[in-house]
Every structure is written in C-alpha cells, then in structure tokens.
Amino acid sequence: IVNIGYIAQPYLCNAEKFDYVLNFLKKMAGNEYVGFSNATFQSERESGDRNFAIGYYLKEKKCFPTGTDMTAVLDLYFQLCSIEVTCESASVMAATLANGGFCPITGERVLSPEAVRDTLSLMHSCGMYDFSGQFAFHVGLPAKSGVAGGILLVVPNVMGIMCWSPSLDKLGNSVRGIQFCTDLVSLFNFHNYDNLRHFTKKHDPRREGGDQRVSRFLFCFYNVFIIHDCRFALSSVDMEQQDYDSRTALHIAAAEGHTEVVRFLLEACKVNPGPKDRWGNTPIDEATHFGHHEVLALLQEYNSKYNPPVNAGADKESTEKHLDGMLET
Structure with a gap:
C-alpha cells in the first residue's frame, strides 16, 4: 500500500497515477484490451474492511511518509484491483x-x-x-x-x-x-x-521433432569443429535443422563470424542462405548486426543466385562426393 501511493511520481494525483499504470499494462499487453470495471471498484471499496484495517495499522506504526492521504492511497489500490483484461x-x-x-x-x-x-x-x-x-x-x-x-x-x-x-x-x-x-x-x-x-521422461517441445541431434549439431558450429559437421552431413542429418527459435547453423555461424563454416554450409551443403528465425532475422541480418563484413559479402553473393534444389537425390549425391573429398584432404 505504501508503494502504491508513490507509483510513477509522488506529486501526481490519483487519476494520473492510475493512467500511468493502465498505459504501462497496455504496453505489456501489446496494446490488446486492458480496461476498467467500475462495478468491481465500488464492490472492492465497500468490502475492503481488511485493507482499511491494514492501512490504519501501518499508519499507526508511521510507515507512511509525512502528508500521505491513506484513504486516497487505498482508493488507488482498489482502482488498480479493478483493472480488467481478456x-x-x-x-x-x-x-x-x-x-x-x-x-x-x-x-x-x-x-x-x-x-x-x-x-x-x-x-x-x-x-x-x-x-x-x-x-x-x-x-x-x-x-x-x-x-x-x-x-x-x-x-x-x-x-x-x-x-x-x-x-x-x-x-x-x-x-x-x-x-x-x-x-x-x-x-x-x-x-x-x-x-x-x-x-528424459517428459517431452521437450523446444527441440523440434524431439531430435536430440539438433543440439549436438548446433554445438559443433559454436565450436567450429568442421570435421564433425562433415560427419553430420554424411550421416544424412538435415543441415538446415532449426532450434526452438527457428535459428539454423547458418544463423549461428554468421553471428559468430565463422567465414569457413558459412562457406562450408553454402558450398558443400547448399543450404538456403536466407532462412528466417522466429524474429524474422536472416543470416545476412546477423552478419550485418555483428559487423562481419566478409561473411556478409559471402551470404549476399549466394543469396542473389540461390535456387532451391529440384532433384534432392542428385543434390545429396553431389554433396556427399564433395564432402568425401574434403575429408580425404
């Protein structure tokens, strides 16, 4: 109750304090419906004996700053208790x-x-x-x-x-x-x-499809162990897998500035250079945000000429041959 009396600024009147809280809650709700129920407010005020008792007890113990109108503070409290949402x-x-x-x-x-x-x-x-x-x-x-x-x-x-x-x-x-x-x-x-x-007794919806390999797969890119990534590709793991936030290995590599990993994904695995995560960001956005200019140029080059593969089987065979050559070297 003491804190409610000083919401926003202590010199504001109750109406201004209420508007401040209401607008704040609307921001939290993304401007969805936040309203006020006058019937609830009247009911709260009429049946608020316990709150009045607590207020008078606090006042007797001198918990309120000098000049505080306890009744006005309780009125604001009852108003805030009467805010309604869907x-x-x-x-x-x-x-x-x-x-x-x-x-x-x-x-x-x-x-x-x-x-x-x-x-x-x-x-x-x-x-x-x-x-x-x-x-x-x-x-x-x-x-x-x-x-x-x-x-x-x-x-x-x-x-x-x-x-x-x-x-x-x-x-x-x-x-x-x-x-x-x-x-x-x-x-x-x-x-x-x-x-x-x-x-592991329960489901984890944060792992798409429940595939435990997704976290291992992305972990390799965090550590830039390209040899492991080659093994993932050769074992038929989808190199465009997404985590819970719809981020791919290419997102991570671009954000970290790992040029060789980005090149590997684009050239050897032929992944889509422009996937979007849950916030709408692409690997190009990540490279731009973190200032990785070499990675950005590489992504822009492949993005301009990217065409989704038509023959997935032939594309996979071509990728495996390329990866075999990389492993031998």
Whole structure:
C-alpha cells in the first residue's frame, strides 16, 4: 500500500497515477484490451474492511511518509484491483514476462531484466495465495491467480499462458486452471527442475521433432569443429535443422563470424542462405548486426543466385562426393 501511493511520481494525483499504470499494462499487453470495471471498484471499496484495517495499522506504526492521504492511497489500490483484461491480452502480458521484458507483439522493451526477475520470483513464491508452496512444488513455474478464476502462467524463455475458469477451490484458485497447469508439466519438461541432465521422461517441445541431434549439431558450429559437421552431413542429418527459435547453423555461424563454416554450409551443403528465425532475422541480418563484413559479402553473393534444389537425390549425391573429398584432404 505504501508503494502504491508513490507509483510513477509522488506529486501526481490519483487519476494520473492510475493512467500511468493502465498505459504501462497496455504496453505489456501489446496494446490488446486492458480496461476498467467500475462495478468491481465500488464492490472492492465497500468490502475492503481488511485493507482499511491494514492501512490504519501501518499508519499507526508511521510507515507512511509525512502528508500521505491513506484513504486516497487505498482508493488507488482498489482502482488498480479493478483493472480488467481478456485471456488474449493477459496471455501477451505473460509472454512479455517470458520474453525477458520484450513484448512479443510490438517488440518494445517494457520491463528491465531485473524487474522481470523480481516479478517472476514473487509470482513463484506467493502468486497462488496459500497454495503457492504446493504449486511451486508440483508445477514449478511462476504464476498469478485471481479470484475471478484466471491463472497467468509464465514458462520463462518459452511462452506465457492465461487460462480462465470461474470455479474456485477453497483457497480462491481456479480448479480447472490448476489442473491444466499440473497436466502441462506432467507432459512437458517445463518444471523449473525438470531440465536436470539425463532427465528424459517428459517431452521437450523446444527441440523440434524431439531430435536430440539438433543440439549436438548446433554445438559443433559454436565450436567450429568442421570435421564433425562433415560427419553430420554424411550421416544424412538435415543441415538446415532449426532450434526452438527457428535459428539454423547458418544463423549461428554468421553471428559468430565463422567465414569457413558459412562457406562450408553454402558450398558443400547448399543450404538456403536466407532462412528466417522466429524474429524474422536472416543470416545476412546477423552478419550485418555483428559487423562481419566478409561473411556478409559471402551470404549476399549466394543469396542473389540461390535456387532451391529440384532433384534432392542428385543434390545429396553431389554433396556427399564433395564432402568425401574434403575429408580425404
């Protein structure tokens, strides 16, 4: 309550502070619907005896700065409790938290990394009322529930989810919402401690097709072990495989400035020089961003004359002969 009185700037009136928070939430939601329910506000204010009691207790302990109008602070608090969202807009908010503070709709940075870390820590430890401890144990993800039946769930670096079902349990959480969250982590390894080494009992949707070779394949490019990449190509591994972010080995090689690896992929493997990742970036964009001019020139040369292979079988045979020659030398 003390902090709410000083949202944005301490000299702003309640209306300006409310507008500040509302606009901030709209940025988090990618300008999706964020509104206000006056009926909820009136109900909150009329039944807020416990909040008034806490406020007077804090005032008696001199927790408020001098000159603070406690009633005005509580009014702002009740107004903020009455902001309404849809499943769609709240899911974008969750995705913004999952995306490190960047709104996935607008691409705008809304929250700093520190703010995301602190918010997710609070959600993980106390976002589900008195059920927070059990939720952290069984689901292991940061979440925030509301008495309207919604649960906002964040899978860091993966996605944000908003589920809604108005039937509540005795602790004020959505019954079906909790069941959904439990079922989700029972199927996928999203629990905070599921990603321990050799834990393979659940599915990992971050590996496209569940192919464990993708991570090994990209790891080779990070370390520029071309001989391993040749073996991958000869063992019929698709050299255009993408990771969870739709990034290919060519993206990584271009970003790292590994000219020989880029040349190998373009000449020997005949990969597409212009694949796009989940953000729409191509290897050319990566080389440009990191200032790798030699790699950029090479990519531009191949991009201008690239034609998708028509005869995949003949193209594969040609590539294998080329690779055999490279291995012999």
